[in-house]
Amino acid sequence: EPEVTQTPSHQVTQMGQEVILRCVPISNHLYFYWYRQILGQKVEFLVSFYNNEISEKSEIFDDQFSVERPDGSNFTLKIRSTKLEDSAMYFCASSVGATADTQYFGPGTRLTVL
Amino acid sequence: LAKTTQPISMDSYEGQEVNITCSHNNIATNDYITWYQQFPSQGPRFIIQGYKTKVTNEVASLFIPADRKSSTLSLPRVSLSDTAVYYCLVVGGPTRDYKLSFGAGTTVTVRA
Numbered sequence: 699e700p701e702v703t704q705t706p707s708h709q710v711t712q713m714g715q716e717v718i719l720r721c722v723p724i725s726n727h728l729y730f731y732w733y734r735q736i737l738g739q740k741v742e743f744l745v746s747f748y749n750n751e752i753s754e755k756s757e758i759f760d761d762q763f764s765v766e767r768p769d770g771s772n773f774t775l776k777i778r779s780t781k782l783e784d785s786a787m788y789f790c791a792s793s794v795g796a797t798a799d800t801q802y803f804g805p806g807t808r809l810t811v812l
Numbered sequence: 813l814a815k816t817t818q819p820i821s822m823d824s825y826e827g828q829e830v831n832i833t834c835s836h837n838n839i840a841t842n843d844y845i846t847w848y849q850q851f852p853s854q855g856p857r858f859i860i861q862g863y864k865t866k867v868t869n870e871v872a873s874l875f876i877p878a879d880r881k882s883s884t885l886s887l888p889r890v891s892l893s894d895t896a897v898y899y900c901l902v903v904g905g906p907t908r909d910y911k912l913s914f915g916a917g918t919t920v921t922v923r924a
Contacts, residue, residue, distance in 0.1 A: 702855075729910065741856060741899075743911035754910045789855045796910050800846075803855030 700724045702804035704790050710810045711780055719775045719807045721790030730773045731791040731801060732765065734758070741789070747773065748796065780811045814838040814902040821919040830887040832918050834900030837881045845876060845883045848899045850917070856899065860885070887920075895922045 703722045711717050723730050732744040745755040747765055764776045773792075777784055787808050791801040818834040836845065844863050848856040860867055862874040862883070873886040887894055897917040 731910070731912075733912075740916060741850070741912075741914040743913065746910035748910075756911070787853070791855070791912075800858045800861065801912060803857065806853070806855050808853075 702790055702792055702802050704788075704804040704807050706807060707805065708808045708810070710812065713782060713811055714779050717777050717780055717809065719777075719788050719790075719809070721773045721775070721804055722771050723773055723790065723792030724802055725771070727792035727794050727802070729753075729793045729796050729799070729801075730765075730767070731793075732775045733789045733791065733803075734786040735789065735806075736783075736786045744775070746796075753796075777809075780809075782811050785809055785811045814840060814843060816900045816902055816915055818898075818900050818915070818918045820916060821921070823921050823923065824890055825923050826891055827889050830890050830894070830920055830922075832885045832887075832898055832900070832920070833882055834885070835882045836900070836902050839880050839902055840904075843902045843904045845874065845880075846901045846903050846912075847872070847874065847885050848901065848912075848914075850897045850899065851895075856912075856914070859898075861903075890920075890922045892922050892924060894920065896920060 705720045730747045735741045745759045746753045762778045766774050787806040789806045790804040793799040793801045814836045816836045824830045846861040847859045850856045860872050860874045864876050867874045875884045899917040
């Protein structure tokens with residue numbers, strides 16, 4: 699069964715450093731998403747991406763965040779200057795269509811900012 | 813998006829049926845009800861989705877009454893591995909809305 703993959707599984711970085719989290723969505727999916735979950739808290743939507751542009755973003759997704767689909771398979775989330783409060787699990791998801799279509803989540807990247 | 817309300821936690825024993833009821837009083841005509849499951853340190857996993865009446869798959873059943881203001885996820889004969897957080901979400905709607913809005917979910921603990 700196809701699945702969303704994410705690398706790395708765990709990333710440790712110093713405050714102020716840039717990090718890039720990588721995702722490979724399911725191959726025939728057209729919509730891509732990033733969510734995050736701070737330890738013990740809810741899963742929060744960050745951004746959705748379709749047709750090489752952002753279709754929706756949350757208030758969390760400020761100028762420090764960016765997304766890119768650099769080739770036909772990868773989908774990346776970049777945090778330019780990490781803060782302590784960026785420590786969280788980051789989940790990538792993909793779906794065939796939007797709105798009510800099932801979103802398939804990856805296993806997540808645990809980001810720890812020191 | 814319609815707001816959902818579900819119990820914070822439920823305890824059960826192996827072999828029992830677990831029913832989690834979710835209320836969504838403001839559900840819109842075009843909305844679907846979707847349930848996800850999340851194990852610790854893993855991404856949410858789709859379980860089941862329905863619009864009305866009853867939907868069943870190999871994992872669960874979803875019961876939706878005619879007024880669609882609530883729904884019940886039924887997990888038959890749970891095992892220890894069903895211990896997880898279960899999220900009820902309302903998706904779709906009259907406006908194009910891409911994101912899934914997760915609440916706190918229901919933490920189901922299955923004991924031996």
